[in-house]
Amino acid sequence: MTSSTPPPASDHDLAVWLAEQAGAALLEVRTQGLEGKALKDAGDLASHELLMRLLSEVRPGDAVLSEEGADDHVRLSSERVWIVDPLDGTREFSEPPRDDWAVHVALWQGGDLVAGAVAQPALGETFSTAAPRAVPERAEGPIRIAVSRSRPPEFVKALAEEVGAELVPMGSAGVKVMSVVRDLTDVYVHAGGQYEWDSAAPVVVARAAGLHTSRADGAELDYNRENPWLPDLLVARPEFAGTVAAFVTRWWDEHGQD
Numbered sequence: 001m002t003s004s005t006p007p008p009a010s011d012h013d014l015a016v017w018l019a020e021q022a023g024a025a026l027l028e029v030r031t032q033g034l035e036g037k038a039l040k041d042a043g044d045l046a047s048h049e050l051l052m053r054l055l056s057e058v059r060p061g062d063a064v065l066s067e068e069g070a071d072d073h074v075r076l077s078s079e080r081v082w083i084v085d086p087l088d089g090t091r092e093f094s095e096p097p098r099d100d101w102a103v104h105v106a107l108w109q110g111g112d113l114v115a116g117a118v119a120q121p122a123l124g125e126t127f128s129t130a131a132p133r134a135v136p137e138r139a140e141g142p143i144r145i146a147v148s149r150s151r152p153p154e155f156v157k158a159l160a161e162e163v164g165a166e167l168v169p170m171g172s173a174g175v176k177v178m179s180v181v182r183d184l185t186d187v188y189v190h191a192g193g194q195y196e197w198d199s200a201a202p203v204v205v206a207r208a209a210g211l212h213t214s215r216a217d218g219a220e221l222d223y224n225r226e227n228p229w230l231p232d233l234l235v236a237r238p239e240f241a242g243t244v245a246a247f248v249t250r251w252w253d254e255h256g257q258d
C-alpha cells in the first residue's frame, strides 16, 4: 500500500498500513546519502513522527507506547494502546544494503496483544495478524537459534552446545522472530535487555502463526506495564520451547539472571 491509499478500518489491516507507511519513509531516508549516527537518527525520527501523526489522525482516542512516549501514563488507564517501535534494528538500518531491520506496530487491548504487523521494508515483506502465515514444515538439520548480532545472551553458547544447535546472528528482534515464522530458524532467545516495543508486534504475529511465545524461562509475557522494560524473550517452534525454557531456568538458578 502507498500513501495514496486510505487507512483501512480494521485494526489488523491498519497495523499493516501503518508499518508499511513508515517502512516507505525509512527506505526514502536511506537514499539521502547519510551515514552512521546521522542515518540512524534521521530514520528513527522520520518513522517516529510519521507513526505518531498517522495514529493521532486515524485513532485519536487510543494511547501509544513507544520509546519516546514511555512516560505518558495515560496509557495505563487506556483500554487500547498501540505499542510501536518505529525502527527496530537501528544499527543494521545504518548499514545498507542490510535488510535485517523492521517497523513494529502492535495493538494492546484490555489486557493483551490483539493485532500487529512487522514490516521488513528492505525485504519488501510485511508479516501480520491480518494475514497470518502458516509456519512451513521444518527444514532438516540441527536446531537453528537466532541471536542478537551485538548483544547475545551470555548463556547462548552453553545452550547451543547442550542441544547441538547452531547460532544464527542477525539484527532486529522483529526480524529474528520472523525468521522463526519463515523457518529460517527454529528458536529466538534473548536476555539481558529489551523493551516492550522490541517484542510486542513480533510476538502477536508469531502467536497468530502458531508459535510459542514467552519470557526466556517460559513465564508469561505481559505488556503495557508501568515500566516497559521486558528484558528477555523466547519465540520458538512449539516442539523446542520446553527444552530452551528449562535450560534458561536452570542457568538463571545457577548463575543468576543476566
Ligand SMILES: Nc1ncnc2c1ncn2[C@@H]1O[C@H](COP(=O)(O)O)[C@@H](OP(=O)(O)O)[C@H]1O
Residues within 6 Å of the ligand: 085, 087, 088, 089, 090, 091, 147, 148, 149, 150, 151, 170, 171, 172, 173, 191, 192, 193, 194, 195, 198
Ligand atoms: N541489552 C539490551 N538492552 C537494551 N535493549 C536491547 C538490548 N539488547 C537488544 N536490545 C534492543 O532490542 C532490539 C533488537 O536488538 P538486536 O538487534 O541486538 O537483537 C534493538 O532495538 P532498537 O534497534 O529498536 O534499538 C535493541 O536496542
Ligand SMILES: [Mg+2]
Residues within 6 Å of the ligand: 085, 087, 088, 089, 197, 198
Ligand atoms: Mg527496537
